[in-house]
Amino acid sequence: MSSANLFMEILDRSNASDVLFAHATPATMYRIGRTCWMARRAVQDYSRRAFNINKHLRRFFNDPIGFRSLQAQTGTLMTGVFAHGFLDRTLWDETRLDLYVYPQHAVDVGRWVMENGGKGYQFKPMVDQHCDFDVAVAAWLKWPDPWDWESGDDWDVQMRGMQNFLKFLADEEGSGLTVRMMVAEHAPLITLIAYHWHSTAFMNVITFYAAYSLHPFTTFEEKERNNIRSAALLTIDLEIGYDLIDTPNALKQRLTKPFVFGDRWVDDESSWVLPLGTRGVSWPKLSEKTPPLSFDPFSVNAWDLVPSSSGMPQIGHWEIAREIFKFRYCSTASFYMYMKDTIDTLGELERTERSNHRDWS
Structure with missing residues (x-):
């Protein structure tokens, strides 16, 4: 059996390919998956189970x-x-x-x-x-x-x-x-x-x-x-x-x-x-x-x-932490400074809206 046929045989058997992929790095699996459609299918099948x-x-x-x-x-x-x-x-x-x-x-x-x-x-x-x-x-x-x-x-x-x-x-x-x-x-x-x-x-x-x-x-x-x-x-x-x-x-x-x-x-x-x-x-x-x-x-x-x-x-x-956001966020300095005025304006608009609508949620 040629090495190519042996490789295809391994890929077609999940119990064998699982052992192969378990010892492979993510990049190696990616490269294997790009070799042919059978390899891609085998990598996808393994990934669905390994990353469940x-x-x-x-x-x-x-x-x-x-x-x-x-x-x-x-x-x-x-x-x-x-x-x-x-x-x-x-x-x-x-x-x-x-x-x-x-x-x-x-x-x-x-x-x-x-x-x-x-x-x-x-x-x-x-x-x-x-x-x-x-x-x-x-x-x-x-x-x-x-x-x-x-x-x-x-x-x-x-x-x-x-x-x-x-x-x-x-x-x-x-x-x-x-x-x-x-x-x-x-x-x-x-x-x-x-x-x-x-x-x-x-x-x-x-x-x-x-x-x-x-x-x-x-x-x-x-x-x-x-x-x-x-x-x-x-x-x-x-x-x-x-x-x-x-x-x-x-x-x-x-x-x-x-x-x-x-x-x-x-x-x-x-x-x-x-x-x-x-x-x-x-x-x-x-x-x-x-x-x-x-x-x-x-x-x-x-x-x-x-x-x-x-x-x-x-x-x-x-840190971006404002009442208009459900969550707090970690930000770069440049993005924070770029967005600061916009965020403050939106916050003021929402405070005004809430004061006009008591059932605001």
Whole structure:
């Protein structure tokens, strides 16, 4: 049998092609998919199964569609090891799910986890945190000082940029399932890029609509990352097997450019956007009287990636937070200044409209 026929035989058998694709990088799968129609069909079939977000979420929630609808309405983001593992197709920790939520939606998300998650989740208070969820969720959590992060289960949590931190444990015997809810003080993406993401390898987010990787080539193709936060957290990267780009010389010596300096958008050409399929998911609505949005609000977030004095990448951002918007947004400085007057004018017009119509919603 010729090598070409053998390759076609492998592609025609999903149990064989799955092994092949499981060891292939995303770019390799893309190249294979462009060779012929059979290869394209095999890659598409594998991708539908490997990137089935409902299947992965079902480990944490009995109703993944219901949770994703909740995500859409509340702007809740999934990130951390779950988002990284989903995109890398190698879940490093299958027992923990990290959620970033807006303060005004913390009650709704927390109650949904406990009442609709289906795993018997119970709120587990932290040290000095009220044992009643309804009381704890309304408070501004003061992190214990000093915090013995090395011995705690939540050693990787950074309280900067957060109003609250709430943890839920499943009562299923032996499952060890944990849902951690970070209540963001700012737009969730600002909390992530300014305080929480420790390296570029973990700059990945899953919304109700898509999975986003902000540095996909460096992360999933070359298995490299740049440190942007505390070195203590890099143990995760080392265990997974990432190399560190830690000096300007190391950055210059690379044949490919891992970082594109300038304005970045969540869904620009440097990102990887993987649509997840939204059958059954309720899209976000600005109000009960308006039609659902036709796009993912998270996709309009942006930030600046500029070289620091040492030549290494440095992230800059502005926050757009106005009452006319359902969500807060992370923005580049240039876009913020360009839109500021327009946003202020629209805000004034809406305040006038609301004062003239008491039932405005």
